[in-house]
Amino acid sequence: MALPLPLISVTGTPAECGAAYGAATAALVGANVDLYLQRFRDQAGLDATAVRISGAAFRRSAHELLPRVAAMLDGVAEGAGANAEELYAINGRTELIYGSRRDGGCTSAGVLGTHTATGTLLLGQNWDWHPAQREAMVVLATRDERGLAVITLAEAGMLAKAGLNSAGLGVCLNMLGTDRDGPREGVVPYHVLLRAVLETDHLGAATRVACRTPRGASLNLLLGQAAAGGGEILDLEVVPGDVGWLHPVDGYVTHANHLETPLPVRDRAKDFGGSSFFRGARARRLLADAVAARKVTEDDFIALFRDHGGFPMSICRHVDERDEPVERAETVYSVLLDLDRRRFGIAAGPPCQHEYAFTSLE
Structure with a gap:
């Protein structure tokens, strides 16, 4: 079954990978920049000049702190014929529209290989965002000059x-919101930080990147790495200036x-309420029996991501027409990762209406 998105495969140095990716997706990049420029105006009151000023600050920080990722992102701008400052700004979209989303999306889950039917470590998530974003997405596969391969939504x-x-390291993510969030000089956009995490080849290095990189947005990183004995999972709640962590239970x-x-x-979730307060707990209950039997399968993850408890603000989220148009959200894509088999699965959202397709790193 074909992937529901274009698969962009590039190789070379970070700059070469970025340029090839940008050239292959120039129209999509342009459309995405336009989407976010409008969103910055509507949700954060930022005009094009303010957006470029913020993007330039993000670019300086990225070059100083994560130069390989910055070289790749500069390459994307060059290849796509896009304004680099605007491109860095959309990578910092969470920082720039902080506080304007009243109910963040995404539900993630990870199960150690000791508790799956295949003995392989599974991670996955529903990515919930504005439905207009569906048309400006790709699956990006890169292989750099060191031989490290990455595949990501x-x-x-x-x-x-x-x-x-290709080192068997994977990441899923959830947006958080705290009173420390906001753009400031010297921070790296969290989407740039995410790429730096995926550029590491072991879990300890991934945590170093996550913890040491200055940031202006709060997010949850569900990290895992395949290894003998079932692998390892670590959940990091990363906020500006601090980090909390959770280990697998059972x-x-x-x-x-x-x-x-x-x-x-x-926690700004306390100010707004919403479905987050039950989605994580519900996901634990839905997986509990299969976990206890140590027989979790990809089908159990798929059933979880199609769950409608609390509809429409459920794990499988659907648009609530009563929300303001700018606030509307649904599950845009659902991702399922088998870290041992280096297998990447994805379904268009909401996943209750679509099948999952899979590809693997060579």
């Missing part, structure tokens, strides 16, 4: 979202869009 012009690499972890560790910050 990506918004056109961005470098990463949920994905895995072989698995689930997460939604509120903090579950006692970090000394104000």
Whole structure:
């Protein structure tokens, strides 16, 4: 079965990979920049000049702190014929529209190989965002000059979202919101940080990148790496200036869009409410029997991601027509990762209406 998105495969140095990716997706990158320029105006009151100023600041920080990722992103701008400052701004879209989303999306889950039917470590998530974003997405596969391969879902012009690499390391993510969030000088956009995580070849290095990189947005990183004995999973709640962590309990972890560790910050989910307060717990219950039997399968993950408890703001999220148009969200894509087999699965969302297609790193 064919993937529901264009698969963009590129090789070379970071700059070469970026340029080839940008050239192959120039129209999509342009459309995505236009989408976010409108969103920045509508949700954050930022005009084009303000967006470019912020993008330039993000670019300086990325070049200083994560130069390989910055070289790739500069290459995307060159290849796509896009304005580099605008491209860095859309990679910092979470920082620039911080606080304007009242109910963040995404439900993620990870199960150790000791508790799956195949003995392979599984990660996955539903990615919930504005439905207009569906048309500006790709699956990006890169192989760099070191031989490290990465495959990831990506918004056109961005470098990463949920994905895995040839070292058997994978990441899923959930947007968080705290009172420390916001653009500031010296921080790296979280989508740039995500790419840097996927550029590492072991879990310890991934945590170093996540913890040491200055950031202006709060997010949850569900990290895993395949290894003998079932692999390892670590969940990091990364906020500006601090980090909390969760380990698998009874072989698995689930997460939604509120903090579950006692970090000394104000969780903005408390200000807005929403489905996050039950989605993570519901995901744990839905997987509990299969986990206890140590027989979790990809089909169990798929059933989880198609769940409608709390509809329409369910794990499988659907648009609520009562929401303001700018606030509407649904599951745009659903991702399933088998880290041992380096297998990447994806379904268009909402996943209750679509089948999953799979590809693997060579």
